[in-house]
Amino acid sequence: MxxxxxxxxxxxxxxxxxxxxxxxxxxxxxxxxxxxxxxxxxxxxxxxxxxxxxxxxxxxxxxxxxxxxxxxxxxxxxxxxxxxxxxxxxxxxxxxxxxxxxxxxxxxxxxxxxxxxxxxxxxxxxxxxxxxxxxxxxxxxxxxxxxxxxxxxxxxxxxxxxxxxxxxxxxxxxxxxxxxxxxxxxxxxxxxxxxxxxxxxxxxxxxxxxxxxxxxxxxxxxxxxxxxxxxxxxxxxxxxxxxxxxxxxxxxxxxxxxxxxxxxxxxxxxxxxxxxxxxxxSRKNTRTPVPAPVVVPVPTETCNTCAVYALAVTARDQYTKEVLPHTDIAVKDASGNIVKSGVTNSFGVAVFSNMTPGNYAINGKLYGVDLSAAKTAGNEFIANGTLQKELLYTDQHFILKGNAVVCNTATALPGATVVLRDRVSAVEKNTQTDGAGAFIFHLKQKSEMTVFGRKEKYFSQMVNISAADYDRRTTLFVKLEMCMEEADCDKAIRLENIHYDLDKYFIREDAKPELNRLVQFMSDNPGVRVELSSHTDSRASHAYNQKLSQNRADAARAYLVAKGIAGDRIVAKGYGETRLLNRCADGVNCPEAEHQFNRRTEMKVICPGR
The missing domain is CATH 2.40.160.20 (Porin)
Structure with missing residues (x-):
């Protein structure tokens, strides 16, 4: 072939x-x-x-x-x-x-x-x-x-x-x-x-x-x-x-x-x-036309406006002298028209290039609060240089800058409602967290406030803030991290600082803030039922611990009912020493700190249909 x-x-x-x-x-x-x-x-x-x-x-x-x-x-x-x-x-x-x-x-x-x-x-x-x-x-x-x-x-x-x-x-x-x-x-x-x-x-x-x-x-x-x-x-x-x-x-x-x-x-x-x-x-043609004909010799035309002018605006706090990033800046002409606008950078500065020398009004606003204004005159501008102006934040209140995160993580919580409640008058202000979980409030001097969050299926921390702890001469921004724990059904969440006197089961004053947090959660989620459980360590008899834990769970339930939560939404359960979290069972020698870890009060959302 x-x-x-x-x-x-x-x-x-x-x-x-x-x-x-x-x-x-x-x-x-x-x-x-x-x-x-x-x-x-x-x-x-x-x-x-x-x-x-x-x-x-x-x-x-x-x-x-x-x-x-x-x-x-x-x-x-x-x-x-x-x-x-x-x-x-x-x-x-x-x-x-x-x-x-x-x-x-x-x-x-x-x-x-x-x-x-x-x-x-x-x-x-x-x-x-x-x-x-x-x-x-x-x-x-x-x-x-x-x-x-x-x-x-x-x-x-x-x-x-x-x-x-x-x-x-x-x-x-x-x-x-x-x-x-x-x-x-x-x-x-x-x-x-x-x-x-x-x-x-x-x-x-x-x-x-x-x-x-x-x-x-x-x-x-x-x-x-x-x-x-x-x-x-x-x-x-x-x-x-x-x-x-x-x-x-x-x-x-x-x-x-x-x-x-x-x-x-x-x-x-x-x-x-x-x-x-x-x-x-590109550049505009700004030369003036020469009328024709002319009798006298016309001198050679020179450019008197070829220089470049710039304006730099710095936003600063009047009291602490710190620079203010994220401040909105507007430059207006004599008629009130905005000719330049921008936002200050991380150094608190907004730079405007290609300025025409003139009389301008400069305004600034930080989180809705106006800064003191500044003005320019045409003769202040510097040829091939930068004119410096400063705006001052003169408000005497603090700015509360917070972040909402999932508890025990760095995960941000966007779209959560954050509440700022006056502890004296009970007046509330609300805002929403942004995509990074951040939120802003203005905080009056000497105010006593509580901050907490609302988001479906989340159990929020409640943070108390006393503005009297801060000095406006040295502090403008009060920074706060507020955590919210996801409350899945059948997931036990430990309630901190629920302590009882020895052999007692009445609710102490230092336990009320944490129970108030649970009241807020149930008020924000009216369709939720919870189990409120109490646990003891292994010391004393099993029968004694069972009875004591049930009495303590009942006392916590009674407190929630007194705060307006319907009784049929709360199941009180005492588990005694049956659900220890560590090795400290009967006959085991343990330090007090390990026994304390077992003495706890927990809540968990009851799954629908149970």
Missing amino acids: QTKNLSIAYGHLPVRRKQVFCLFFAALLLLVSLGSRAQSGTEVNGPGRGFRFGLNAGYDLFPNYKNNTPYIRYKGGISAGLTAGYYWKWFSLGADVDYLKNSPENTYPTDSVFDPVNNVLIKDFALTKQDITRIFYGIGPGMHYTDRQGRFAAELNGRVGLASIKGGSLALTGRNGSAEQVLNYHGGYNLNNVLSLKGSLTARYFFNDFLGMHIGAYYIRHLNTKDAIGPTGYSAAYRAFEPNGDQVRAFTEKDLRKIGNSCACDISSIGAYAGVTLRLP
């Missing part, structure tokens, strides 16, 4: 790259001419306008090549690109150059392939393949949003252009002895000036007026991409097979399927990238 040796060869077609480069740089020249007029003056024309240039590096994640060879898959690969554009208020016009690389992978099975013509099992395989490179040049419009400070931008761009696609050939042959069989073949691609479309979504963050970073994703599609016709006269070839009962794949010479025509299918891919951005903000 005669066999054909298969090799990979490409006829290198002339590449018309000059045309493509001319197209790209003509578009770039158009952008420069459009933006040059906006650069002639000196006043910044808004944070969104001007040139932006980007350098990208990424990965082509999901390539999709359709062609005439069935046993090939394509792997993702590196990508790199350049982008340039001119940006108006919300519209942009730009140009992209992208380089993408993928690799073909053979999926034709090479285990148990049998050649019935030569009556041999093929065991020797040879695979040759070539990476695919794509270069895309495109221009097109875009839409973008840039925030007022010019720091964050998001944009959606579309591009249409041409691409060159090279490589991607693959050949798999099998040999046993001198007979060589073609198993799988694809001629790859050798294309120029392929019409292509691209869409991208990009998020940018600028560190200053000029430099930033970005991340994004793209989708690119190449239309009517024809397979290369190899030297054998066809673009693809493969051997069909069907496994028999022994899982042996057999074929004959007639099984070699040759495809002489190109698929002319589309190629597409999705990828992600990150990179750096260079921004050149």
